[in-house]
Amino acid sequence: GIQVEQSPPDLILQEGANSTLRCNFSDSVNNLQWFHQNPWGQLINLFYIPSGTKQNGRLSATTVATERYSLLYISSSQTTDSGVYFCAVGSRTGGGNKLTFGTGTQLKVEL
Amino acid sequence: ETGVTQTPRHLVMGMTNKKSLKCEQHLGHNAMYWYKQSAKKPLELMFVYSLEERVENNSVPSRFSPECPNSSHLFLHLHTLQPEDSALYLCASSPSRHWDYGYTFGSGTRLTVV
Numbered sequence: 398g399i400q401v402e403q404s405p406p407d408l409i410l411q412e413g414a415n416s417t418l419r420c421n422f423s424d425s426v427n428n429l430q431w432f433h434q435n436p437w438g439q440l441i442n443l444f445y446i447p448s449g450t451k452q453n454g455r456l457s458a459t460t461v462a463t464e465r466y467s468l469l470y471i472s473s474s475q476t477t478d479s480g481v482y483f484c485a486v487g488s489r490t491g492g493g494n495k496l497t498f499g500t501g502t503q504l505k506v507e508l
Numbered sequence: 509e510t511g512v513t514q515t516p517r518h519l520v521m522g523m524t525n526k527k528s529l530k531c532e533q534h535l536g537h538n539a540m541y542w543y544k545q546s547a548k549k550p551l552e553l554m555f556v557y558s559l560e561e562r563v564e565n566n567s568v569p570s571r572f573s574p575e576c577p578n579s580s581h582l583f584l585h586l587h588t589l590q591p592e593d594s595a596l597y598l599c600a601s602s603p604s605r606h607w608d609y610g611y612t613f614g615s616g617t618r619l620t621v622v
Contacts, residue, residue, distance in 0.1 A: 439510070440600075442612065483551070485551075495541075
């Protein structure tokens with residue numbers, strides 16, 4: 398099946414700093430989403446971005462489908478950004494739609 | 509609230525118990541999913557239901573038994589679990605199994621098997 402690798406696995410930032418999270422995937426995908434899981438376990442969809450660039454406030458994401466990677470940018474980080482960021486990809490090959498998740502980037506933003 | 513509600517939030521059960529996890533979505537979606545999240549591992553897809561029909565079962569042990577009585581409700585029945593089944597169980601829904609967007613998760617049930 399498709400492989401999804403995220404880097405870095407762990408990241409500690411001072412409040413106000415910027416960061417870039419990376420997601421590499423091993424095969425062509427129809428869909429790519431970024432999720433944030435807060436410390437209480439809730440997964441929130443940040444971006445649906447199979448290709449191109451999107452921005453939402455301090456967050457933006459870029460996917461280069463031909464090179465099989467996506468980047469999530471966090472600017473002016475805040476303590477509420479702490480949690481785990483997951484990249485998940487979907488492919489219609491292999492029968493049906495399903496999301497394959499990476500292992501995530503654990504982010505901690507400190508004062 | 510995301511529109512997908514899971515109960516209970518926490519569950520502790522013995523290996524001989526029988527319990528059920530419940531998921532309800534208020535988004536009008538037609539597809540529902542169960543995922544398992546263990547520590548330091550990626551989310552693992554367990555089951556997919558589309559219009560109340562199970563369309564995928566990812567080699568999940570029979571001690572996990574899903575039920576989808578209608579497109580708004582999804583259950584996961586548990587019996588004779590093992591300690592290694594302790595994990596966060598997440599329910600999700602999407603407009604259809606041929607989704608492109610709108611994938612929404614519940615808050616999860618944190619299960620501990622003792």
